[in-house]
Amino acid sequence: MAPKSARRKLRGGAAMRSKVVGGKAERKELEDEAAEIPDSDESSSNDDESGESSSGEEGQVVHLPCKLGMFDFKQCDPKRCSGRKLVRFGLVSLLKVGSKFPGLLLTPTAKCTISRADREFVLANGLAVVDCSWHQVDATPLHRAKSADQRLLPYLVAANPVNFGKPCQLSCAEALAAGLHIIGETNAAKLVMSKFKWGPTFLNLNRELLDLYEACETRAEVIDVQNAYLERIEAEAVEDRNKPIELPPSECSGDETE
Secondary structure (H helix, E strand, C coil), X not given: CCCCECCCCCCCCCCCCCCCCCCHHHHHHHHHHCCCCCCCCCCCCCCCXXXXXXXXXXXXXXXXXXXXXXXXXXXXXXXXXXXXXXXXXXXXXXXXXXXXXXXXXXXXXXXXXXXXXXXXXXXXXCEEEEECCHXXXXXXXXXXXXXXXXXXXXXXXXXXXXXXXXXXXXXXXXXXXXXXHHCCCHHHHHHHHCCCCCHHHHHHHCHHHHXXXXXXXXXXXXXXXXXHHHHHHHHHHHHHHHCCCCCCCCXXXXXXXX
16 A cells, blocks of 8 residues: 555645546556556566566666565455565565654655655665555554654556556555655666566556656655646546537438439
C-alpha cells in the first residue's frame, strides 16, 4: 500500500478518478502491459537476485542510493505482495512494526508531501513504506509504523493489476519507485520497477507527472504542479462530456433510385 496522495489545494488524498493518458486504444495497450504480478521471483534477464544492483541502460550497473524498508501489517497475500517480492530480491528490508525507521516513511498519516527537498535526508537515512490493505486502512494501527519523518506522495495513478488506472492507490513497489523518482533517483526507480512485468507501465503512465514533480525544489511547488494537473484533466473531462455526439444522417444523400 502506498500513502494517499496530497490533497488537492491541501495536503491529503486526491479523490477524483484519473483520466488515463491517451484514448481507449492506449489505455488497452497499457492494461495489456500490466498483465499480472508474478507469483514467483521470476524476472527479466536484467534482474539481479543478489539484491542491490542490476544492469541498467546500456549495460550500466545501477545501485540503490539508500536503504529501502517496509512495515508489513500482514494483511496481503505475501505471494502477490509487491513489497514482499522486493524483499525476496534483497532490495527492501522488512521492518518490525513498533520499531523506528531512521529515514523517511511514506504513509497515509503524513501531513505533507515528499519533494526534492527531502533528497539528502533520504539518501542518508533511507525510504520506507507501509504495507497494508487499502480496504483496512482505517482499522490499521499505522501509528505503530514509526519513523524520523513522514511524507505523502502527490497525485499519481496506479498501474498494478489490482488497482490499474486508480488514482493514489499505489502498491508498495510503486510508492517506493515514485518517491525515489521525485527526489531525483530515476535509475533507482527504474530498478525497483524492473522486477515487475507491469513496472515500466507505471513509469510510462505517470511520466509527465513524475518529471514535473522531480523538477520541483519544494513541497509547495509539488502541490502547485499537482493542482494545476488536476484542474487541467478535469477541464478536459468536462470538454469531452460536452462534445456533441456525431450521428449518421437520417437520410441518405444523393439521388434515390425509384
